[in-house]
Amino acid sequence: MAVNTDLYLVIGIIVVALAIPAVFAAYSEGRVPRAASILVLIGGSLVVMALTKKPGGYEVQDIPNAFYRVIGQLMR
Template sequence: MDPDTLFVIGLGLGVLSIPAVVSAISKGERPRIATITLMIAGAMVVWAMSNKPGGYAIEAIPAVVAKVLRSFT
């Protein structure tokens, strides 16, 4: 799979799992599934960054997200 696609999916999973972690902690529960999802998202981002020549610059992230979203339409 393309590193850009995995990077964007990892970012999306990471962003979506943070509210689940906060919600579980605020209820006094252990955020097991949310933590596992956050770890998978982090692994996807790290894998994409290590397999992309030159990595990703902070300024390039919006362009990468736009490119991946355009490829799905």
Template sequence: MDPDLALVLGVVAIALALWQIVATFSSGETPRMGFLLAVAAGCLIVYASVQKPGGYTAAEIPGIFASVIGGFLN
């Protein structure tokens, strides 16, 4: 798997996981699925960071999003 794709999927999944955790907490339930999604997202982000020599910087992330989405649109 491409590390850039793994990073993008991980960032999107962590955003969805946080939304799910907040929504589940507000309804008074235990956010099991949100935590499972957060763990999977964390694994994707760690995988991407380990596979790319030197890792990623915060300034690179918007460009990576653009290149991954642009690759799917072409």
């Protein structure tokens, strides 16, 4: 079974992006950002897994193409 590293990368980036507002909300309310920490851990793990599983890894300019490929796969 082939590993879809593009999917891991895209999901990881989205999860980390969702954690950013959660961090700011927790700090503004004086709470510990537990949920945001878990989101960063999960998203970061997915990104690291995608970077290590893909032969040659990813470069910054490859990220938009990964999003397009994942969206294209979902549309099929």
